[in-house]
Amino acid sequence: MQLTVWTYEGPPHVGAMRIATAMKGVHFVLHAPQGDTYADLLFTMIERRGARPPVTYTTFQARDLGTDTAEIFKTAARDAFERFDPDLMLVGASCTAELIQDDPGGLARALNLPVPTITLELPSYQKKENWGAAETFYQIVRGLATEAPAPKAEGAKPSCNILGATALGFRHRDDVIEITRLLHQLGIEVNVAAPMGATADDIRRLPEADFNVVLYPEIADTAARWLERQYGQKAVRTIPMGFQATCEFVREVAALAGVDPEPLLSQHGSHMPWWARSVDSNYLTGKRVFVFGDATHAMAAARVAKEELGFEVVGLGCYNREFARDVRAVAAELGVEALITDDYLLVEETIAALQPELVLGTQMERHIAKRLGVPCAVISAPVHVQDFPARYAPVMGFEGANVLFDTWVHPLVMGLEEHLLTMFREDFEFNDAAGPSHLGGHAKVEAAAQPLVPEAQSAPTAATAPIQETITVLNWSPEATKELSKIPFFVRGKAKRNTERYAAEQGLETISIEALYDAKSHFAR
């Protein structure tokens, strides 16, 4: 058993729902008890979808368990087929139905429905949402894309598929639009974008493309590998997130398609490189950021943070283990230790201990950051209603790079304001507790209660207390504590951490004002 307060991923059948909901003409019959319909609201409320997810829940109850839950499944599947008239049926079981072992696949086959029916094995007690989405997409592709394409007509444009966008994905809607536009500018046709917006027939046509663009490996990697084995379609795995990565992506697809990337690269139109180089951005230099999310977004964000905004990445991690190795490699390059965990409490503890000036994370980290009084921008699922903006806001491609610049820089205290806060910190209305002045309605930073952290991992001081309170640790002299409080909040964490590290290295028992300034000079760069 795993003690869980908040979970990054839902169960695997929610991943399957994300695929079914993203596609057109698909219906998913889920053997599930009453209550599992909660998952509908993820789509209708968080993503504001104007239609119910195409899912029928069999809704068995305790009194059905002794009798015939299999019959309930068959009735539900037959009714769903008649009512929704899908081109493709998916059948599967949620965690409870998995325990009663009714074999939805066998039952569905017995119904002899006149459309393809794909059985999903979704082991709820081992796997999670992303795996469920990847497995579902793979089974659909494997089940439908069975025919090799006819030879390509002479002189036909190069073409590719864009794979991985789903319902409830972080900015998938706009990323696909942005990348499609980019490919068109290169003269490359998009054969099919899937699963989002794809029909069963579109899936059948996947093999017709020359290659695949895997935008979200968490969801599309398994299917893309199968397509590569089966039809020799190469997969582009560079994630076009950030300016440089987008340029690399353009070069990679251009090479595969046999087109010239240079015209596009010389006229990319992105503001981001200049915004980053402009003198106003100087204050971004060396800002300490903590990055956490799904592996793909976290790795890409870490690189953008370091190389395109000039931040210092002090922590990097992901909640999904499927790509943990890649994340570890990137973390090693950055000189930090990767945090691979789906334990929200451990992430909270790590952020508190690292005392970053900016958190790039999921909606979970947004809440951690709020509690700790640290600015935050969201870079990855799991998502919240705010992560589905009304405006066009991709995070991939050249426009995506612009969006990243804006959304990451916006939460920070800006340029000269930093200096003024440092110089006149006793001003009653213009002080660090009031927060960045361009952000309205800044809430008071409340002292968070003791977080629930695993015993073995509870660190002695800084780890469990919010930043604002860690100024008063036992071994700080009152004078040094007071002096530390005069340092603006956005660099106070760094100063405190450095001083304590210095004190530990020097074997100091008490931190005096002298030690504070000694540490400052020691770590001066």
Next chain:
Amino acid sequence: MSDAATLTSPAQEARPVLRERGQREVFCGLTGIVWLHRKIQDAFFLVVGSRTCAHLIQSAAGVMVFAEPRFATAIMEERDLAGLVDANEELDRVVDRLLSRRPDIKLLFLVGSCPSEVIKLDLSRAAERLSKKHSPSVRVLNYSGSGIETTFTQGEDACLVALVPEAPVAADDAPASLLIVGTLPDIVEDQFSRLFNQLGIGPVHFFPPRNSQSIPEIGPNTKFLLAQPFLGETARALAERGAQHLPALFPFGAEGTTHWLKAAADAFDIPELHFLAVVAPGRERAKRALDAQKQHLAGKSIFFFPDSQMEPSLARFLSRELDMKLIEVGTPYLNRQLLSAEMDYLPATVTLSEGQDVDRQLDRCRAAKPDLVVCGMGLANPLEMEGISTKWSIELVFSPVHGFDCAGDLAGLFARPLYRRSVLRV
């Protein structure tokens, strides 16, 4: 005002109820944790279940309670099911870890789920064992919030049933006391407390209490009013302790609140004139507030999808005090005994439905073209997209809606979507 005594008469006209089974678009009982964990401030709710359970509570709670939840899920994993580890040992380990991190917790609920029920994990024995182990600092109780047994608000009913035996036994000759049963917002408790005080009824206690250390005594001289219509099992458990149920309309709107208070006033022999004098100002305020909302609601038709079991009571309020036209009133479970008075007050033309086949109910709803639909969050946006105004039902459970001084707010919850549609030009 009808005589409270008539409510107990068993002979009810048989009223046709449409009973359906099929897909239910409702929450399971675990969802009650979202408000219960805030109400009982030293209690912690540990769901013993699957990742789905954890995801459900998190999604139902949205981000409302991200600060410092007093709930968590012990997620069962493959090895717990395969018998590689003893699930009980695992549970003990998880509870130890939890309690060592939260020494402020005095009451721990082990909450059963669909998977724990299906594998027949005996949480009552686990609670007994853990109570012994952590006594006296922590009491451990258990109940089931599983979807195979409970719908949404039934989770609170199950929780309160588990809490009843914790109440100290009141002596047979203890003075009469009044118990208000059902989670109410703190402000509503305070409003009712003032009214009972003015009426001269006391002592008055609330159940569940704000703190597990202050569970009121219960005995034969305890008289209780239900604040919520979904607490049938709790009422039964209290009756078994000798407490006396005071049947009444539920305290929604001026009429319901008056009726509810009158049931208590009669039980405590409060003179009629005094009763009328005490309730008059509140009742007038409520009526004034309702008049302001009436312009948006009178004559409008409304369709309830099943959600909280509050539907018949709310429908009665909307029909009688705001002149709304009831089309269908769906409820997950119709407790005919507790709701007999409410049903008497519902117009004969309304369809009462119990249980759900969501697709067929949607067909009926679309055919009826109601002005307003009350439904869960899974259905609201799809119906809005079809041009039908909706009110999400979960807000009715999460907002102060009881009593005279919330009557206007309650009506406002229904009026806002209609008003909004009338002002939007996009």
